[in-house]
Amino acid sequence: MAAQGPGAPWVPRRVPGVPADCSSDDAHAVGRGPLPVLRQVAAACVCPQLLGDPALPEVARRRARRVLGEMDAGNIGGYNHEHRGLGVPARVARFLQRRDAGVPCHPRNVVLCSGTSSILPFVLSLLVDAGSAVATGVLVPVPGPPLLGGATGLAGAVAVPYPLDEERGWAVDGRAVREALRRARDTCHPKVLCVVNPGDPTGHVLSRQNMEDVVRLAAEENLLLLADEVQQERAFLPGRPFLSFKRVLWEMGTPLSSAVQLVSFYSLSKSVAGESGFRAGFLELVNVEEGVTLPFQLAQSIPRPCVLGRILLDVLMDPPDEGDPIQQALEEHRQGLLRDLAHNARLVQEVLGRAPGIRCRPVQGGARAFPRIQLPPRAQRQARALGLEPDVFFCQKLREATGITVAPGSQFGQPEGTHHIVCPLSPARLSLLPPAAMLEQILLALTRFHAAFLRQFS
Incomplete structure (x- = not known):
């Protein structure tokens, strides 16, 4: 990933196992599976024949019966x-x-x-x-x-x-x-x-x-x-x-x-x-x-x-009933999501906090981070000569060199004179949703690339 010299072209080096677009905060798109009982309730409402099928848990069938009971003629196809x-x-x-x-x-x-x-x-x-x-x-x-x-x-x-x-x-x-x-x-x-x-x-x-x-x-x-x-x-x-x-x-x-x-x-x-x-x-x-x-x-x-x-x-x-299996499943899912997000937020702080020229405010919620990156004046001049915002230029070079797609902070707005990156679902930030091992690979690749970028354009 390092440059050959001050004017040398970038040599793309893909990061094994890292998807081309790692920016989404869409939980399912990055591999976090759905909560099965929700899909089971929906399936039974769409296909009432499943209400008698023991392949679906009774708790899902019971909830589906209650939902259908509120529908016109017990059918979801009406305006209801x-x-x-x-x-x-x-x-x-x-x-x-x-x-x-x-x-x-x-x-x-x-x-x-x-x-x-x-x-x-x-x-x-x-x-x-x-x-x-x-x-x-x-x-x-x-x-x-x-x-x-x-x-x-x-x-x-x-x-x-x-x-x-x-x-x-x-x-x-x-x-x-x-x-x-x-x-x-x-x-x-x-x-x-x-x-x-x-x-x-x-x-x-x-x-x-x-x-x-x-x-x-x-x-x-x-x-x-x-x-x-x-x-x-x-x-x-x-x-x-x-x-x-x-x-x-x-x-x-x-x-x-x-x-x-x-x-x-x-x-x-x-x-x-x-x-x-x-x-x-x-x-x-x-x-x-x-x-x-x-x-x-x-x-x-x-x-x-x-x-x-x-x-x-x-x-x-729906209000939780004590011991209700659906509410128990929801609560377990919720706690698992929060644990993963908190763990990944700490990982973002630890990895980016060690990287010269990158600063990231603590992440407290949501599914992304918004780190500020240092971009040398020479890189900024070259970006503007190409008609690009400097952070757009950086993101393009990152994608060419590593295959990692993040979004530039300029798509979300940022304080004047600063540059940020983000990983998009709606353009931008480092997503906190990918599995931790993949996230660590992404963060390490990002910091190595940024260091090489600083060397080339300093």
Whole structure:
């Protein structure tokens, strides 16, 4: 992997056993198997003949019978409005109350959807005044998921980026948000503040104090708070547990708890089951005015989840009964996932922490890391001569030399003058999901390549 001399061409050397694309945070795509009982319930609902087949565990058949009992004519092929509109939202509401230590949740405030990427543009479009000469502004974090900026554009609004504070573990900096607001108000009317927690691609989990500061800021600036909380079941550090913005808002008391408008998101893709292919999720509306909530009840164009996605979501949301085998399997699966993520996060810190020119903030949640890499001025000049961002240039050279695909931090946004890498599912970060042995190979290959890159371009 080392260069022949300052101007020598790169000689690709593949890393044995490492896939060409190791960047995904799709649990199943990187080899983490599905939870069998969820698929068994779905299979019995699709094919009721299996309800009498002892090849399926009785617990799965029993749950499938209950699901089918709520379907029109006991068949999943119908529209099944009652199951979608009453049954599943009621169980989601109970799930949210358990998650938030008893904070009330009414099923009417739960809206099922076919995933965050499909519902987000619809939500933002409800806040856009189409007749106004001034565009609606949506504050989005940098770094952050590209989905937020893309959805803002699709909704007819304008994305207003605000920087996260890398030196404080990617915290939301109120002063930076206010400065972004001040500049934006010359050209648009900011109405929404987007916050991603746990962070993506940064892997941070916000502290309660930081969340309270965000709530106060939203109240003072009259902003709707939009909380992307889809990674909530991947917060793996006991000392930094996930707290929902709804719970924090409620526990702050009046007048904030009844004044701040909040929309939060949950996705089956990033749940403990990691079932990305079934396209299901939900959002919860808190203190949201009727002009925004009414379209959710009336509009037929809302992207709804397919029936199988809704069934899996339903099983995950169902209140646990003591000794219930499905809940036991879910809990074992959840604890195994969190152990693996915590172990791999430590591995990332250990391997990258020993590498000169690479720095990675501690990862507390999610499934990726966002390390900062040093790139010599000569490499940056050569990249720009080719019309490339420097981190894009680095990632291309890494892929040519090792076969490893990671995404450049510039696709997610990054502090000016810095360069990062990420491994994509939605472009970027080092995935924490591959098996540990493979992850260690990837990290070691990355650090060796970076050292060679520094030598060649220094």
